[in-house]
Amino acid sequence: SQQGEEDPQALSIQEGENATMNCSYKTSINNLQWYRQNSGRGLVHLILIRSNEREKHSGRLRVTLDTSKKSSSLLITASRAADTASYFCATDAASGGYNKLIFGAGTRLAVHP
Amino acid sequence: GAVVSQHPSRVICKSGTSVKIECRSLDFQATTMFWYRQFPKKSLMLMATSNEGSKATYEQGVEKDKFLINHASLTLSTLTVTSAHPEDSSFYICSALRGPGETQYFGPGTRLLVL
Numbered sequence: 001s002q003q004g005e006e007d008p009q010a011l012s013i014q015e016g017e018n019a020t021m022n023c024s025y026k027t028s029i030n031n032l033q034w035y036r037q038n039s040g041r042g043l044v045h046l047i048l049i050r051s052n053e054r055e056k057h058s059g060r061l062r063v064t065l066d067t068s069k070k071s072s073s074l075l076i077t078a079s080r081a082a083d084t085a086s087y088f089c090a091t092d093a094a095s096g097g098y099n100k101l102i103f104g105a106g107t108r109l110a111v112h113p
Numbered sequence: 114g115a116v117v118s119q120h121p122s123r124v125i126c127k128s129g130t131s132v133k134i135e136c137r138s139l140d141f142q143a144t145t146m147f148w149y150r151q152f153p154k155k156s157l158m159l160m161a162t163s164n165e166g167s168k169a170t171y172e173q174g175v176e177k178d179k180f181l182i183n184h185a186s187l188t189l190s191t192l193t194v195t196s197a198h199p200e201d202s203s204f205y206i207c208s209a210l211r212g213p214g215e216t217q218y219f220g221p222g223t224r225l226l227v228l
Contacts, residue, residue, distance in 0.1 A: 033216070042119075042206060042221035043157075088156060099145070099213055103157045 006089060006104040014112050019076040021107040023089030024069075030092045032065055033101070034074050037086045046074075046087075079111045115141050117209045119220035126197055127228055133193045134223045136207030142187035143209035147217065148180070151204040163190045197227040 005024045013019055025032070031050045035043040049056045049065045049072065056063045062075040076083055086108050090101040116139040126132050136146055145164050149157040161182050163169045169182035179201075181193040190209075194201050204224050208217040 030214070035219075040204070040222075040224070043208075043219040045216050045218070048216060099210060099215075099217075100147070100159060100162060101208075101217060102159070103149075105156050108154070 006087075006107050008107060009105065010108045010110070012110045012112065013079060015079060015081055017079055017111075019079050019083070019109055019111070021074045021087050021089075021109070022071060023073070023104050024071045025089075025091045025102075025104070026070065027091075027093060029067075030099075032063075032072050033090045033092070034061075034063060034072075035088045035090060035103075037088065037106075039085075043088070076109075079109075081111050081113045083111045084109060115209070115211065115218040117207065117218045117220040119205075119207055119223050121223060122221065123224045123226075125226045125228065128198055129196055131193055131195045132197055132225060133191055134205055134207075134225075136190045136192070136209070136220050138188045138209040138211075138218070141209070141211050143190075144187070144212055145210040146184060146190040147208045147210070148182060148190070148192050149206045149208070151206060151222075153204075157206060160192075194225065197225070199227045201225065202227045 007022050033048045034046040037043050047058050047063050049063050060077045065072045086106045088106045089104040093102050118137045120135045148160045151157045160175045161169045161171045163182050163184040165184045165187050184190040204222050206222040208219045
């Protein structure tokens with residue numbers, strides 16, 4: 001079942017602008033992860049933030065986590081056309097030790113040259 | 114890095130036939146593998162969790178007899194779509210987990226089209 005809701009569903013920006021995507025979830029989590037998917041391809045892991053962390057950086061990516069609001073945001077700075085993809089948040093709903101991931105609906109990002 | 118492969122990448126089959134999709138972890142042993150299904154422009158829906166040497170755990174609403182999962186070794190899990198119908202057409206993605214609490218590594222996906 002889907003846990004995460006993401007907004008916006010679609011985002012269209014110009015190269016050089018920043019892109020912010022938000023994710024909300026419903027239950028307690030161990031960690032939250034962000035993935036990227038190019039059209040018709042597999043998923044690429046971007047960043048993992050643990051429940052006891054509030055912010056994490058990786059290159060042009062910045063992820064925040066607010067467990068009190070059960071929400072996270074992904075910021076891509078200085079966007080490039082190559083950043084065009086769908087971005088998904090996924091929460092680790094550890095159940096029975098299997099570390100299941102529950103994915104949000106995703107944000108389709110289009111970066112125009 | 115950890116690499117997961119899927120085979121085939123695309124498959125077209127006739128209604129009523131069975132299709133087997135393989136998921137392999139190429140450079141690590143996976144304690145657990147997961148199978149997801151994705152419809153166009155939609156998110157990934159977890160179908161089942163597969164552990165080596167034991168029966169798969171299916172998510173609610175996923176038919177066990179329809180989607181047979183076998184996890185025969187620590188590097189290979191297979192998903193067989195039995196008696197495929199056009200509504201089974203979808204993008205199937207697997208992932209592999211090296212150990213509890215670790216990141217899942219995803220395969221490139223298999224696009225299934227049932228005619």
